Amino acid sequence: MQNCKTCIIRSKAANTLNPNELTILMESCAETTFNPKESIIKEGTLSSHVAYLKSGLAMVSKKGVKGIDQILKIIKPGNYIGLQTVLFEKINQFSVTALEKCVVCFIDNQSFKELISRNTQFANELLIFLCREELTYFDRFVNIHQKQINGRMADIILFFSEEIYNHATSFNIPLSRSDMAAFICTTRESITRAINDLSKTNSIRVSRKKFEILNPEMLKKISEKG
Amino acid sequence: MQNCKTCIIRSKAANTLNPNELTILMESCAETTFNPKESIIKEGTLSSHVAYLKSGLAMVSKKGVKGIDQILKIIKPGNYIGLQTVLFEKINQFSVTALEKCVVCFIDNQSFKELISRNTQFANELLIFLCREELTYFDRFVNIHQKQINGRMADIILFFSEEIYNHATSFNIPLSRSDMAAFICTTRESITRAINDLSKTNSIRVSRKKFEILNPEMLKKISEKG
DNA sequence: TTATCTTTTTGATATATATCACATATGTAA
DNA sequence: TTACATATGTGATATATATCAAAAAGATAA
Incomplete structure (x- = not known):
């Protein structure tokens, strides 16, 4: 179990939580370290946690029809990974792999959802995060093709x-x-x-x-x- | 002004609103009709409203480095358009064009944001919507390339x-x-x-x-x- | 109807990039 | 160190698709 109250690399979303809510986060949060090339999330497996990247770089990839892996994005510290699956799909739709030594916090799906319903500011920060990402994809999609x-x-x-x-x-x-x-x-x-x-x-x-x-x-x- | 209380094609998100909140929505909602090829949202302009597509099909496109427009997605009735910009960017990062006769509701940014902070279920439905979209892009990105x-x-x-x-x-x-x-x-x-x-x-x-x-x-x- | 404009089709050709095959370098374990 | 695996570099060739150009088909307006 982590001490989220003293965590210095807390997300903008987590900063909106009050002490009680931070306790919820803390009690359902587990920190793990990954070595380069180790798999953090594997495509096709059941998703049970949201991941939060505390340090290191990681990459999100997805298999295509040819069986070739395509890298969708690079994740840097201070970002959530796998929000999509927690909130909507049960099966992980992509893989996440450590590019360097990575420290990752895993937060239980249920607790994460509870935080969203308890705290609108928390939900709002997540919305902003997802919107920003979507705009990034738009750019990337157009650039890659032109x-x-x-x-x-x-x-x-x-x-x-x-x-x-x-x-x-x-x-x-x-x-x-x-x-x-x-x-x-x-x-x-x-x-x-x-x-x-x-x-x-x-x-x-x-x-x-x-x-x-x-x-x-x-x-x-x-x-x-x- | 629209009567959102009796609207039969209300979004899943709007269905979570209570009568008071529906009144807020109603009072800041204006319905407009567009003919095929008419521009609903124009890339580069200031964003002041969220759009909701009540009927008809529309497309989202974005200009690339070559100046060529790329279509990012097709929108069908019952979906919000431009959430990304409302919540995060001030300038529209893409264009939206009617493909058929379209009926669109425009909801004032401020009121929309108020609904998000008042009602966590509303925010939650939007989160789910954005997550689903992101997964769709992942698929599309990989498919287009392979x-x-x-x-x-x-x-x-x-x-x-x-x-x-x-x-x-x-x-x-x-x-x-x-x-x-x-x-x-x-x-x-x-x-x-x-x-x-x-x-x-x-x-x-x-x-x-x-x-x-x-x-x-x-x-x-x-x-x-x- | 005809005239004009736009969209679509078709064929010939060009080209950026994939593919293949092999050489070379780098890393790793014994 | 050697031996083996993996990653990277290089040249020759293939190919899917873009580009160009011109014809044909539709749409629109007088």
């Missing part, structure tokens, strides 16, 4: 720089080339070639998983022109 | 048959060939060819916008094998 591979590769790099690493210019992307391919709907080989192309423009420097942005303007231009 | 055009064309036809027209085998699809292309991320010309291919297998018969499913099993097989 940009070609170099543009999409630039997007991965900008995404990790801006969204994940707080505008850092040098960072590690904890994805294999195959993972990146699954993220932007292409192949391992095309990722290699895209990285080569971008490197030739001197907008980035890459060595294995280490990415360095040399010319952000040019990278953004490549991202936009497709 | 299936080739004939499979995706089969999906459009099955979608209208099953989701929109209650498993009818003969129906009109109120989309132009270009719209269909924007829906499954391809081109007008490829849609024509896909329809030809499917017709040659005798699984469908098409004349202009009228689609007839002759062999549902075969159509599903085409949808699945990609």
Whole structure:
């Protein structure tokens, strides 16, 4: 059992809870640590808990008709995982896998639902969270289809720089080339070639998983022109 | 002003409201009729209302980097449009266009938010609605990328048959060939060819916008094998 | 009706990217 | 260290689909 009252990485939603409600959360919350590549949630299994990512990065993926896994999104600390299933479906519709060492809190479905009905602010924060996500998908959906591979590769790099690493210019992307391919709907080989192309423009420097942005303007231009 | 108390196509969420709350809804609700191709919500404008589709079909679309509109989803009666923007963004991130004669209720943002905070069941129904949508996108995202055009064309036809027209085998699809292309991320010309291919297998018969499913099993097989 | 505009169809061609096959590098366990 | 597994890189080739161009069919208005 966790002490949610003193948790410093509490969600915006959890911050709306009063002491009583925090006790409910606390008593139904269990913390687990995952190593890289370990499965946090597995597609097709019964869903019994909401997960909350306290630290580390994780990815959400889903199997397609070809049996190939597609990465739907990367999750960063401070976000709920699997809200969809808790509230609506009983079977997990996607897998979640740790990309790094991850600390995850699992909250019992029933208690989570109780918090939603007890506290409208809590529900409201969740609504806002889901709405924000939906808009992100819209963007992603349109981008993936209208940009070609170099543009999409630039997007991965900008995404990790801006969204994940707080505008850092040098960072590690904890994805294999195959993972990146699954993220932007292409192949391992095309990722290699895209990285080569971008490197030739001197907008980035890459060595294995280490990415360095040399010319952000040019990278953004490549991202936009497709 | 509408009489929401006697409205027979009330949303599941609105059904959770008590008489007082229904009065709030009623007093901030205005009904408008749209003709086919008329714009219900325009991307880039300020959002001031939630829309609720009482009758007719509408489509949600978004401009991509190439300036080409991509159709994100088709909306059928009994669904809210633009929840995302009301709760989170101020600027409309997408356009909504009537595909047929549509009756739409516009509910003032403030009142809508008030209903969410007053009634947890109302909020809960909205949460469930958003969760269901998210899962639908996941599916769509993966399908669009792993299936080739004939499979995706089969999906459009099955979608209208099953989701929109209650498993009818003969129906009109109120989309132009270009719209269909924007829906499954391809081109007008490829849609024509896909329809030809499917017709040659005798699984469908098409004349202009009228689609007839002759062999549902075969159509599903085409949808699945990609 | 004819004239004009828009949408759809059809064929020829171009092209971005997937696929395949193999080489090379990297990581890991004995 | 060696041996083996896994991940990545590279070149050659295939292919699904986009693009282009022009014809045909429908829709609309005078």
